[in-house]
Amino acid sequence: MKQDILLCGVGGQGILSVAYVIDQAAMESGYFLKQPEVHGMSQRGGAVQAHVRVSDVPIASDLISQGEADLLLALEPLEALRYLRFLTPEPGRVFSDITPFANIPDYPDPVSVCEKLWRLPATLLVNGAHLAKKAGSPKAQNMVVLGAASGYLPYPSALLEKHIATLFARKSERLVNVNLNAFRMGRAAGDFCDLLIRSGVSGELAARLIPWLDFQPWPVPEPVAASWLSFFANPRAGEVINRLWSEGVAVALDEEVAGCLLAGKLPGTAAAGSVSSRTHPRFTAKPVINRQ
């Protein structure tokens, strides 16, 4: 067994917490581990990454070589593009949040960034900002992405959840629950994406739909899944998904919704934040020198 993961995002988004959970699970599973990370200046809103190398034999290099990572977990879509070259072309899997962290003045069009990602051979996109907020804290975006990727990690969910709980128990019981729920919503998204692809839905269409579904911290019920499979049988599916991207709303996961969408309605929706927003609420660029 060997698994190399590249984690990336923006300083302050919580990459080190994701790394902590995977590290602990790896040690408890009896694997060898090397995990370099970034401290210092870049933690002030710069591009940051961590490498997680896990193996059942000793690992020589702390660093992952270019083209050798199995998974890329990105807490921000532009950062996913930046570190893509580390992924194996075989193909490596990308798990990325779609929420732009626009703390630079020339941030590109966020949808065009996501588009580059969903065209890759194996991508899962999640709406971390929406799901984390629903779980109780926008800061839990990182756990949504970890949850989404967790089906591809060689550890049972219960083990990952145990270490999420340990990590946040230092802060509060509430944060433990918030982060566990964020993780479980991400897991529901990941499992649902796999189900769609196993059932013959194209990876690209599945990746484009997932960010706009209102996942719960439990698996998508079978009848709901079935209704979405018939949705994808309709040639208008792609067009409807485009509409979800432009409206920026998450649709509820119940049996009726897929059908309603095809009929041109947006039922039972929740505002999920438009990805076309150019500024991040927590981190706007400063105005030029004179405030007046």
Place this chain on the structure above:
Amino acid sequence: MNRRILLGDEAVAKGALDAGISGAYAYPGTPSTEIFEYIRSTAAQESLPVHACWSTNEKVAYEQALGMSYAGRRALISFKHVGLNVAADPFISSTISGVHGGLVVVVADDPSMHSSQNEQDSRHYARFAQIICYEPADQQQAYWMTREAFDLSEQLGIPVMLRLVTRLAHSRSIVAVDDPRPQNEASFCPDPSQWTLLPSNARRGFERLLNNQPQYRSFSEKHPANQLLISGQGKPGVIASGIAKGYVQEVFKDRLTEFNLLYLGVYPLPLAKLRELIAASSEIWVFEDGYPLIEQQLTGDGLHDSVTVRGKCSGDLPASGELTPDLVRQAFGIQVRQGLVASGADEVLRSRPPVLCEGCPHADAYLAIREALDEFGEVRIMGDIGCYTLGFYKPYEGLHACICMGASIGMAAGISHAGLRPVLCVIGDSTFTHSGMTPLVDAARENTDMTVVILDNSIVAMTGGQPTMLAGESLSSLLEGLGVAKDHVRVIRPLPRNHEENVRVIKQEISYSGLSVIVARRECVTYYKEIKTAQRSREGGAQ
């Protein structure tokens, strides 16, 4: 043996704790900060009798540790590479005075300058000081070498260096740790004359250091971390020091026997092993993360070519920047794997440099400074080291120089002496106590025409929120005590709503032809909670 996940920095810290240190001394700086942080938090959690308080600067840290060593106890010093420049004075001379309790100085170098102003290689300092230097290859070795370094320091009576690089300092792995050794009892060594470096004593101490060199060399020669593996006559030789060992092993995996290998982890260089390697090998490749220190010694700085040496000087590896497994591949002409490519990614990719946080007090201070300077034509603002160095970037463009800790005030004085006025400089509260006070004494004595802005956010923010030495009222009193005229010590609160008033104050002080100090005081937004907790505990302590 107990296993745990530790950063390279933390493995060093745990090694020092388990070696029985009684004190840890440091000034924060990436990538070394987590060494001291681990010791401080572990000592607090486990109620260990280990003195662990941040020092004002690296020189002070070194001197405090030296004192503890003179008193027979073990002490650890840790800082980043440029910190050793600050501490170089006591460092070099302590190799002549010798030590009593084990004294280990851990220096974390930053190849590629991830968070630094240069990429100097501390192994040169160890060579210059003529002491033994460890360079661990991984986290486990970092733990054992630190423990061993204390025993060695005590046994040889000299300080011992342990050199880390960013990639090891900031990488986690599983480390097995052993039972701790008890701390030393405090005791003075019998002959205090060796500590008093009057020329007559210093000559004796230096002679002792020189006479001991063969002993240090023979220690390095026999050390298992300096491992020579000859596979066959005429094969290429590879020297890999410290973390480079893992990179060479990663690249060649089961093909390692195609080479004669020398792994290095202890300096001075083991000459007999090097001779044996050279005699057996067709050419010598050198992989070291940092300056080409081994490579230059092999070629006598390029003076002789009796052996073909390939590395940085030969152009087979980049002359600067950190070593990576991919660079080892490229040096041998092995194709680096092409990673996944998203078509059109280059069109949308943008660089994302670090920035001041939303709501940062420094941002408001810079906006006020820039507006106040508008009417004065071309002004160069001398800057310093901290988060506020990010004010170099747009939209602030609030500083035009940053050299080393505390340099801003002295440089501003020089510009004023040269007559290019008005002169302004910015320095953080912690950088000011680190090494900004002494140049301010000069400026106060001469009443140098310049305006010093102390950006007081009441914390050491860039390195992760360590407590500052002096902030608030005590900083103002200090300024007056240093000789700055009371009328020209001004305090402003950098907030958008105070902008116009702040601009007015700055303009007034710039117009004054003499020394002014403006303290722009507002708590860091990122570490606000930590600052308030520290303030409460200080107030509690005073009652």
